[in-house]
Amino acid sequence: MxxxxxxxxxxxxxxxxxxxDGSAARVWRLVVAEFTGSLAGLDVERFMAALNEYREWYWGDPERHRRGRLDLPLARREVVRGTFDLLGVAAPAMADEIADAYSVQRELVVRxxxxxxxxxxxxxxxxxxxxxxxxxxxxxxxxxxxxxxxxxxxxxxxxxxxxxxxxxxxxxxxxxxxxxxxxxxxxxxxxxxxxxxxxxxxxxxxxxxxxxxxxxxxxxxxxxxxxxxxxxxxxxxxxxx
Ligand SMILES: [Mg+2]
Incomplete structure:
Protein backbone atom coordinates (compact mmCIF):
# COMPACT_ATOMS: atom_id res chain seq x y z
CA MET A 1 0.00 0.00 0.00
CA ASP A 21 -17.75 18.79 15.43
CA GLY A 22 -15.63 18.14 18.50
CA SER A 23 -17.00 21.28 20.13
CA ALA A 24 -20.67 20.69 19.26
CA ALA A 25 -21.85 18.91 22.41
CA ARG A 26 -20.01 21.33 24.69
CA VAL A 27 -21.54 24.36 22.96
CA TRP A 28 -25.07 22.88 22.93
CA ARG A 29 -24.83 22.29 26.68
CA LEU A 30 -23.63 25.83 27.36
CA VAL A 31 -26.33 27.38 25.23
CA VAL A 32 -29.22 25.26 26.54
CA ALA A 33 -28.14 25.82 30.14
CA GLU A 34 -28.82 29.54 29.59
CA PHE A 35 -32.44 28.76 28.73
CA THR A 36 -33.37 26.08 31.27
CA GLY A 37 -34.49 28.66 33.86
CA SER A 38 -37.00 30.25 31.50
CA LEU A 39 -38.85 27.11 30.40
CA ALA A 40 -40.36 24.55 32.76
CA GLY A 41 -39.48 21.00 31.80
CA LEU A 42 -36.32 21.99 29.94
CA ASP A 43 -33.41 20.10 31.45
CA VAL A 44 -29.92 19.99 29.96
CA GLU A 45 -29.48 16.20 30.14
CA ARG A 46 -32.93 15.44 28.72
CA PHE A 47 -32.37 18.02 26.01
CA MET A 48 -28.98 16.54 25.08
CA ALA A 49 -30.38 13.00 24.85
CA ALA A 50 -33.26 14.10 22.62
CA LEU A 51 -30.97 16.36 20.60
CA ASN A 52 -28.54 13.53 19.89
CA GLU A 53 -31.39 11.28 18.80
CA TYR A 54 -32.85 13.93 16.52
CA ARG A 55 -29.48 15.03 15.08
CA GLU A 56 -28.60 11.48 14.19
CA TRP A 57 -31.83 11.16 12.23
CA TYR A 58 -31.61 14.65 10.72
CA TRP A 59 -28.02 14.46 9.48
CA GLY A 60 -28.20 10.76 8.56
CA ASP A 61 -29.93 11.43 5.26
CA PRO A 62 -27.51 12.60 2.52
CA GLU A 63 -29.99 14.95 0.81
CA ARG A 64 -31.13 16.51 4.10
CA HIS A 65 -27.44 16.81 5.05
CA ARG A 66 -26.70 18.65 1.78
CA ARG A 67 -29.58 21.11 2.24
CA GLY A 68 -28.75 21.54 5.90
CA ARG A 69 -25.06 22.33 5.48
CA LEU A 70 -25.92 24.92 2.82
CA ASP A 71 -28.10 26.74 5.37
CA LEU A 72 -26.80 25.82 8.80
CA PRO A 73 -28.74 28.46 10.76
CA LEU A 74 -32.02 27.10 9.34
CA ALA A 75 -30.92 23.49 9.83
CA ARG A 76 -30.17 24.20 13.49
CA ARG A 77 -33.61 25.77 13.97
CA GLU A 78 -35.14 22.63 12.46
CA VAL A 79 -33.00 20.45 14.71
CA VAL A 80 -33.99 22.27 17.91
CA ARG A 81 -37.65 22.34 16.90
CA GLY A 82 -37.46 18.58 16.23
CA THR A 83 -35.77 18.08 19.60
CA PHE A 84 -38.52 20.07 21.32
CA ASP A 85 -41.11 17.86 19.56
CA LEU A 86 -39.38 14.77 20.95
CA LEU A 87 -39.48 16.33 24.41
CA GLY A 88 -43.11 17.35 24.05
CA VAL A 89 -42.16 21.00 24.52
CA ALA A 90 -44.23 23.48 22.50
CA ALA A 91 -42.07 26.63 22.33
CA PRO A 92 -41.04 27.24 18.72
CA ALA A 93 -39.84 30.81 19.34
CA MET A 94 -37.52 29.62 22.10
CA ALA A 95 -36.34 26.75 19.92
CA ASP A 96 -35.28 29.29 17.31
CA GLU A 97 -33.59 31.44 19.94
CA ILE A 98 -31.58 28.47 21.19
CA ALA A 99 -30.62 27.47 17.65
CA ASP A 100 -29.53 31.01 16.79
CA ALA A 101 -27.51 31.36 19.99
CA TYR A 102 -25.83 28.06 19.15
CA SER A 103 -25.01 29.27 15.63
CA VAL A 104 -23.20 32.30 17.07
CA GLN A 105 -21.34 30.42 19.80
CA ARG A 106 -20.38 27.51 17.59
CA GLU A 107 -18.40 29.65 15.14
CA LEU A 108 -16.64 31.43 18.01
CA VAL A 109 -15.10 28.23 19.38
CA VAL A 110 -13.74 26.88 16.07
CA ARG A 111 -9.96 26.42 16.32
MG1 LIG B 1 -14.53 17.05 7.58
Whole structure:
Protein backbone atom coordinates (compact mmCIF):
# COMPACT_ATOMS: atom_id res chain seq x y z
CA MET A 1 0.00 0.00 0.00
CA UNK A 2 2.98 2.31 0.16
CA UNK A 3 3.24 4.97 -2.47
CA UNK A 4 5.87 7.42 -3.57
CA UNK A 5 5.47 10.96 -2.34
CA UNK A 6 2.43 12.61 -3.83
CA UNK A 7 2.57 15.45 -6.33
CA UNK A 8 -0.57 16.90 -4.79
CA UNK A 9 -2.72 16.57 -1.67
CA UNK A 10 -6.39 17.51 -1.28
CA UNK A 11 -7.32 18.58 2.25
CA UNK A 12 -10.68 18.64 3.97
CA UNK A 13 -11.30 21.64 6.27
CA UNK A 14 -13.77 20.90 9.11
CA UNK A 15 -12.60 18.27 11.59
CA UNK A 16 -9.41 17.85 9.59
CA UNK A 17 -7.67 21.24 9.85
CA UNK A 18 -10.22 22.90 12.15
CA UNK A 19 -11.80 21.38 15.22
CA UNK A 20 -15.50 21.70 14.47
CA ASP A 21 -17.75 18.79 15.43
CA GLY A 22 -15.63 18.14 18.50
CA SER A 23 -17.00 21.28 20.13
CA ALA A 24 -20.67 20.69 19.26
CA ALA A 25 -21.85 18.91 22.41
CA ARG A 26 -20.01 21.33 24.69
CA VAL A 27 -21.54 24.36 22.96
CA TRP A 28 -25.07 22.88 22.93
CA ARG A 29 -24.83 22.29 26.68
CA LEU A 30 -23.63 25.83 27.36
CA VAL A 31 -26.33 27.38 25.23
CA VAL A 32 -29.22 25.26 26.54
CA ALA A 33 -28.14 25.82 30.14
CA GLU A 34 -28.82 29.54 29.59
CA PHE A 35 -32.44 28.76 28.73
CA THR A 36 -33.37 26.08 31.27
CA GLY A 37 -34.49 28.66 33.86
CA SER A 38 -37.00 30.25 31.50
CA LEU A 39 -38.85 27.11 30.40
CA ALA A 40 -40.36 24.55 32.76
CA GLY A 41 -39.48 21.00 31.80
CA LEU A 42 -36.32 21.99 29.94
CA ASP A 43 -33.41 20.10 31.45
CA VAL A 44 -29.92 19.99 29.96
CA GLU A 45 -29.48 16.20 30.14
CA ARG A 46 -32.93 15.44 28.72
CA PHE A 47 -32.37 18.02 26.01
CA MET A 48 -28.98 16.54 25.08
CA ALA A 49 -30.38 13.00 24.85
CA ALA A 50 -33.26 14.10 22.62
CA LEU A 51 -30.97 16.36 20.60
CA ASN A 52 -28.54 13.53 19.89
CA GLU A 53 -31.39 11.28 18.80
CA TYR A 54 -32.85 13.93 16.52
CA ARG A 55 -29.48 15.03 15.08
CA GLU A 56 -28.60 11.48 14.19
CA TRP A 57 -31.83 11.16 12.23
CA TYR A 58 -31.61 14.65 10.72
CA TRP A 59 -28.02 14.46 9.48
CA GLY A 60 -28.20 10.76 8.56
CA ASP A 61 -29.93 11.43 5.26
CA PRO A 62 -27.51 12.60 2.52
CA GLU A 63 -29.99 14.95 0.81
CA ARG A 64 -31.13 16.51 4.10
CA HIS A 65 -27.44 16.81 5.05
CA ARG A 66 -26.70 18.65 1.78
CA ARG A 67 -29.58 21.11 2.24
CA GLY A 68 -28.75 21.54 5.90
CA ARG A 69 -25.06 22.33 5.48
CA LEU A 70 -25.92 24.92 2.82
CA ASP A 71 -28.10 26.74 5.37
CA LEU A 72 -26.80 25.82 8.80
CA PRO A 73 -28.74 28.46 10.76
CA LEU A 74 -32.02 27.10 9.34
CA ALA A 75 -30.92 23.49 9.83
CA ARG A 76 -30.17 24.20 13.49
CA ARG A 77 -33.61 25.77 13.97
CA GLU A 78 -35.14 22.63 12.46
CA VAL A 79 -33.00 20.45 14.71
CA VAL A 80 -33.99 22.27 17.91
CA ARG A 81 -37.65 22.34 16.90
CA GLY A 82 -37.46 18.58 16.23
CA THR A 83 -35.77 18.08 19.60
CA PHE A 84 -38.52 20.07 21.32
CA ASP A 85 -41.11 17.86 19.56
CA LEU A 86 -39.38 14.77 20.95
CA LEU A 87 -39.48 16.33 24.41
CA GLY A 88 -43.11 17.35 24.05
CA VAL A 89 -42.16 21.00 24.52
CA ALA A 90 -44.23 23.48 22.50
CA ALA A 91 -42.07 26.63 22.33
CA PRO A 92 -41.04 27.24 18.72
CA ALA A 93 -39.84 30.81 19.34
CA MET A 94 -37.52 29.62 22.10
CA ALA A 95 -36.34 26.75 19.92
CA ASP A 96 -35.28 29.29 17.31
CA GLU A 97 -33.59 31.44 19.94
CA ILE A 98 -31.58 28.47 21.19
CA ALA A 99 -30.62 27.47 17.65
CA ASP A 100 -29.53 31.01 16.79
CA ALA A 101 -27.51 31.36 19.99
CA TYR A 102 -25.83 28.06 19.15
CA SER A 103 -25.01 29.27 15.63
CA VAL A 104 -23.20 32.30 17.07
CA GLN A 105 -21.34 30.42 19.80
CA ARG A 106 -20.38 27.51 17.59
CA GLU A 107 -18.40 29.65 15.14
CA LEU A 108 -16.64 31.43 18.01
CA VAL A 109 -15.10 28.23 19.38
CA VAL A 110 -13.74 26.88 16.07
CA ARG A 111 -9.96 26.42 16.32
CA UNK A 112 -7.24 24.80 14.23
CA UNK A 113 -6.08 21.47 15.69
CA UNK A 114 -2.68 21.64 17.40
CA UNK A 115 0.02 21.41 14.74
CA UNK A 116 -2.44 21.61 11.83
CA UNK A 117 -1.27 24.90 10.34
CA UNK A 118 2.38 23.91 10.84
CA UNK A 119 1.66 20.69 8.97
CA UNK A 120 0.19 22.58 6.02
CA UNK A 121 3.24 24.82 5.97
CA UNK A 122 5.52 21.78 6.09
CA UNK A 123 3.73 20.06 3.21
CA UNK A 124 3.90 23.22 1.15
CA UNK A 125 7.62 23.52 1.78
CA UNK A 126 8.03 20.02 0.29
CA UNK A 127 6.87 21.40 -3.07
CA UNK A 128 3.65 19.38 -2.95
CA UNK A 129 0.68 21.09 -4.57
CA UNK A 130 -2.24 21.61 -2.25
CA UNK A 131 -5.98 22.11 -2.57
CA UNK A 132 -8.59 22.75 0.08
CA UNK A 133 -11.82 20.93 -0.80
CA UNK A 134 -14.66 21.75 1.54
CA UNK A 135 -18.43 21.37 1.62
CA UNK A 136 -20.63 24.20 2.85
CA UNK A 137 -21.39 27.79 2.01
CA UNK A 138 -19.03 30.37 0.63
CA UNK A 139 -19.63 32.79 3.50
CA UNK A 140 -19.02 30.30 6.29
CA UNK A 141 -16.08 28.49 4.75
CA UNK A 142 -14.38 31.66 3.42
CA UNK A 143 -14.92 33.22 6.83
CA UNK A 144 -12.93 30.47 8.52
CA UNK A 145 -10.27 30.42 5.80
CA UNK A 146 -9.71 34.14 6.27
CA UNK A 147 -9.89 34.06 10.05
CA UNK A 148 -7.15 31.44 10.32
CA UNK A 149 -5.03 32.72 7.41
CA UNK A 150 -5.38 29.50 5.44
CA UNK A 151 -5.62 30.94 1.94
CA UNK A 152 -1.87 31.24 1.42
CA UNK A 153 -1.42 27.55 2.26
CA UNK A 154 -3.25 26.39 -0.86
CA UNK A 155 -2.84 26.54 -4.61
CA UNK A 156 -6.54 26.05 -5.08
CA UNK A 157 -9.64 26.27 -2.89
CA UNK A 158 -12.91 24.58 -3.82
CA UNK A 159 -16.05 25.33 -1.80
CA UNK A 160 -19.25 23.39 -2.45
CA UNK A 161 -21.54 26.40 -2.81
CA UNK A 162 -19.14 28.24 -5.14
CA UNK A 163 -18.44 25.19 -7.31
CA UNK A 164 -22.09 24.13 -7.53
CA UNK A 165 -21.75 20.59 -6.18
CA UNK A 166 -19.91 19.15 -3.20
CA UNK A 167 -18.23 15.98 -2.03
CA UNK A 168 -18.89 13.13 -2.76
CA UNK A 169 -19.67 14.23 -6.34
CA UNK A 170 -16.73 12.94 -8.41
CA UNK A 171 -16.46 16.21 -10.33
CA UNK A 172 -15.26 17.91 -7.16
CA UNK A 173 -12.13 15.76 -6.82
CA UNK A 174 -11.40 15.64 -10.55
CA UNK A 175 -11.70 19.40 -10.88
CA UNK A 176 -9.42 20.07 -7.92
CA UNK A 177 -6.84 17.63 -9.27
CA UNK A 178 -6.98 19.24 -12.69
CA UNK A 179 -6.45 22.66 -11.11
CA UNK A 180 -3.31 21.27 -9.46
CA UNK A 181 -2.12 20.05 -12.87
CA UNK A 182 -1.80 16.44 -11.73
CA UNK A 183 -3.67 13.13 -11.95
CA UNK A 184 -5.60 11.01 -9.41
CA UNK A 185 -2.81 8.42 -9.22
CA UNK A 186 -0.37 11.14 -8.11
CA UNK A 187 -2.71 12.67 -5.55
CA UNK A 188 -3.57 11.99 -1.92
CA UNK A 189 -6.60 13.15 0.02
CA UNK A 190 -6.85 13.69 3.78
CA UNK A 191 -10.08 13.96 5.76
CA UNK A 192 -12.35 12.64 8.47
CA UNK A 193 -15.37 11.50 6.43
CA UNK A 194 -15.35 7.89 5.21
CA UNK A 195 -17.60 8.62 2.25
CA UNK A 196 -16.25 11.99 1.18
CA UNK A 197 -12.53 11.44 1.79
CA UNK A 198 -12.20 7.68 1.43
CA UNK A 199 -14.80 5.73 -0.56
CA UNK A 200 -15.36 8.06 -3.50
CA UNK A 201 -11.79 9.33 -3.93
CA UNK A 202 -10.47 5.75 -3.79
CA UNK A 203 -12.80 4.80 -6.64
CA UNK A 204 -11.11 7.56 -8.64
CA UNK A 205 -7.65 6.20 -7.83
CA UNK A 206 -6.75 8.78 -5.19
CA UNK A 207 -4.73 7.55 -2.18
CA UNK A 208 -6.87 8.20 0.88
CA UNK A 209 -5.79 9.05 4.41
CA UNK A 210 -8.55 8.94 7.00
CA UNK A 211 -8.34 10.98 10.17
CA UNK A 212 -9.70 8.97 13.08
CA UNK A 213 -9.96 11.88 15.50
CA UNK A 214 -11.93 9.89 18.07
CA UNK A 215 -9.33 7.11 18.00
CA UNK A 216 -12.14 4.56 17.82
CA UNK A 217 -10.96 2.84 14.63
CA UNK A 218 -13.12 2.06 11.62
CA UNK A 219 -16.81 1.66 12.51
CA UNK A 220 -17.98 -1.96 12.25
CA UNK A 221 -20.45 -0.94 9.58
CA UNK A 222 -17.75 0.67 7.40
CA UNK A 223 -17.36 -1.02 4.05
CA UNK A 224 -14.24 0.89 3.10
CA UNK A 225 -10.57 0.54 3.96
CA UNK A 226 -8.59 3.78 3.99
CA UNK A 227 -5.05 3.52 2.59
CA UNK A 228 -3.79 5.05 5.83
CA UNK A 229 -5.37 5.95 9.15
CA UNK A 230 -3.93 8.76 11.26
CA UNK A 231 -5.13 10.22 14.57
CA UNK A 232 -4.63 13.87 13.58
CA UNK A 233 -3.43 15.95 10.67
CA UNK A 234 -0.01 16.56 12.20
CA UNK A 235 0.76 12.83 11.77
CA UNK A 236 0.75 13.32 7.99
CA UNK A 237 4.34 14.56 8.20
CA UNK A 238 5.51 11.05 9.11
CA UNK A 239 4.62 9.86 5.61
CA UNK A 240 6.40 12.68 3.85
CA UNK A 241 9.85 12.53 5.41
MG1 LIG B 1 -14.53 17.05 7.58
Missing amino acids: SRPRPRAILFDLDDTILEY PFPGAIETLTYVRAQGIRMALVTNGTSAMQRGKIERFGLESCFDYILIEEEFGVGKPDERVYLHAIEQLDTSPSEAWIVGDNLEWEVATPQRLGIFSIWIDGAGAGLPKTANVQPDRIIPRLSALKDFLR
